[in-house]
Amino acid sequence: MLSREDNDLLTRIGPGTPMGELLRRFWLPALLASELPEPDGPPVRLPLLGERLVAFRDTDGQVGVLDEFCAHRGTSLFFGRNEAGGLRCVYHGWKYDVAGRCVDVPSEPAGSSLREKIRLRSYPVRERGGLVWVYLGPPERAPGLPEFEWLQVPAPHRRVSKWIQETSYLSGLEGEVDSAHFSFLHRWFDPSQLPMPLQRQGLSWRDPAPRLTVHETDYGFVYGSRRQVGAEGYYWRVNQWLLPTHSMTASPEPLLGGRAWVPIDDATTWTFAYSYHPDRPLTEEEVSRIESGFFFPPRLIPGTFRPAANRDNDYGLDRARQRATNFSGIWGVNNEDRAVQESAGPIPDRSREHLAASDRAVITARRTLLRLVRQLQDGIEPALPHRPDCYAVRPFDVVDAEEDFERLIETHRDRIVLRPARAT
Ligand code: FES
Numbered sequence: 001m002l003s004r005e006d007n008d009l010l011t012r013i014g015p016g017t018p019m020g021e022l023l024r025r026f027w028l029p030a031l032l033a034s035e036l037p038e039p040d041g042p043p044v045r046l047p048l049l050g051e052r053l054v055a056f057r058d059t060d061g062q063v064g065v066l067d068e069f070c071a072h073r074g075t076s077l078f079f080g081r082n083e084a085g086g087l088r089c090v091y092h093g094w095k096y097d098v099a100g101r102c103v104d105v106p107s108e109p110a111g112s113s114l115r116e117k118i119r120l121r122s123y124p125v126r127e128r129g130g131l132v133w134v135y136l137g138p139p140e141r142a143p144g145l146p147e148f149e150w151l152q153v154p155a156p157h158r159r160v161s162k163w164i165q166e167t168s169y170l171s172g173l174e175g176e177v178d179s180a181h182f183s184f185l186h187r188w189f190d191p192s193q194l195p196m197p198l199q200r201q202g203l204s205w206r207d208p209a210p211r212l213t214v215h216e217t218d219y220g221f222v223y224g225s226r227r228q229v230g231a232e233g234y235y236w237r238v239n240q241w242l243l244p245t246h247s248m249t250a251s252p253e254p255l256l257g258g259r260a261w262v263p264i265d266d267a268t269t270w271t272f273a274y275s276y277h278p279d280r281p282l283t284e285e286e287v288s289r290i291e292s293g294f295f296f297p298p299r300l301i302p303g304t305f306r307p308a309a310n311r312d313n314d315y316g317l318d319r320a321r322q323r324a325t326n327f328s329g330i331w332g333v334n335n336e337d338r339a340v341q342e343s344a345g346p347i348p349d350r351s352r353e354h355l356a357a358s359d360r361a362v363i364t365a366r367r368t369l370l371r372l373v374r375q376l377q378d379g380i381e382p383a384l385p386h387r388p389d390c391y392a393v394r395p396f397d398v399v400d401a402e403e404d405f406e407r408l409i410e411t412h413r414d415r416i417v418l419r420p421a422r423a424t
């Protein structure tokens with residue numbers, strides 16, 4: 001369980017909140033680059049961390065992320081005209097560039113110096129890996145982008161997506177470091193019926209009570225879930241959790257993948273997902289499997305980022321299917337995840353939980369975040385944002401006779417750490 005106070009501390013992320021401040025020390029995925037496909041195209045609303053922002057791509061192709069509301073009298077710049085190097089408010093024509101500078105005030109007399117005094121809040125932006133990343137923290141502390149492998153590969157090697165989850169970021173993050181649920185929520189009675197091969201993952205269904213071991217690292221932790229699978233030994237899933245809200249879980253081979261939870265506000269979250277192959281472009285079959293909506297991302301309501309299976313239709317729950325086909329009765333892995341997580345409410349009362357041995361990684365993630373939040377409240381800045389090389393890691397899964405997690409990760413170290421991290 002988590003006290004009400006600690007639950008609040010972790011889930012309130014608006015400007016000025018302790019957790020909001022911690023998240024603002026990291027570069028965060030903010031939108032798909034494809035949402036701003038061309039210079040001078042339509043701006044998009046970007047609600048993020050309890051702030052209302054607007055994003056646009058200017059004439060030179062630069063992306064700007066600004067306060068959504070015009071400095072003059074607060075009109076939303078979503079309605080703005082994106083033209084000739086800036087976003088122009090349609091109310092009285094004030095215009096802003098990607099840095100938030102007011103570059104034109106046509107409603108004022110010629111010679112007015114007003115525009116020199118006007119500046120709209122703007123945030124640093126980077127485009128990498130098919131995403132637009134934003135840094136909302138103190139400008140003097142801006143770190144480097146995390147050196148995830150999927151950000152380094154050519155675009156055809158990778159697929160990125162995003163959708164809305166109707167919970168706090170913490171519920172999504174906790175589901176991700178909860179290896180035990182795979183044996184239940186995602187179980188199919190006859191794995192040959194699965195619409196995509198889950199290969200070794202299906203071994204999870206042979207042992208419902210995995211043993212979890214967490215190995216803390218500079219970036220968060222790597223954790224192993226060990227399941228007995230008969231004479232061959234153990235099925236090990238070795239997953240990564242990376243601060244502040246990233247995870248990489250062993251995916252159906254040969255692709256690698258992961259997700260990040262970025263708060264829209266306290267109760268709603270952007271989920272970003274990526275799949276990639278380190279060495280070659282994705283095949284057509286791999287792309288169509290990703291786009292099928294069975295895994296990540298889910299199928300979306302066209303023209304929106306809201307999943308088609310959602311709370312309004314009970315996520316497509318089918319009781320006949322629940323009896324005969326799969327444990328949940330819901331089609332699709334993320335649909336299942338959102339159904340269980342959203343059903344607990346946007347911010348569950350964690351003081352009423354009964355945590356168990358299978359929650360070891362969840363407990364460690366909370367403890368780590370709480371420690372960093374409290375340290376930051378005491379003026380101690382997190383070191384990790386300034387060590388972007390720490391993010392060059394992978395998850396993996398394996399059937400192995402080894403029973404000890406520490407020895408397992410030592411043996412398979414070259415599958416986990418892509419290059420040695422620099423010392424602090
Ligand atoms: S409110 Fe934007 S120009 Fe007046």
Ligand SMILES: [Fe+2]
Binds near residue numbers: 181
């Ligand atoms: Fe899941």
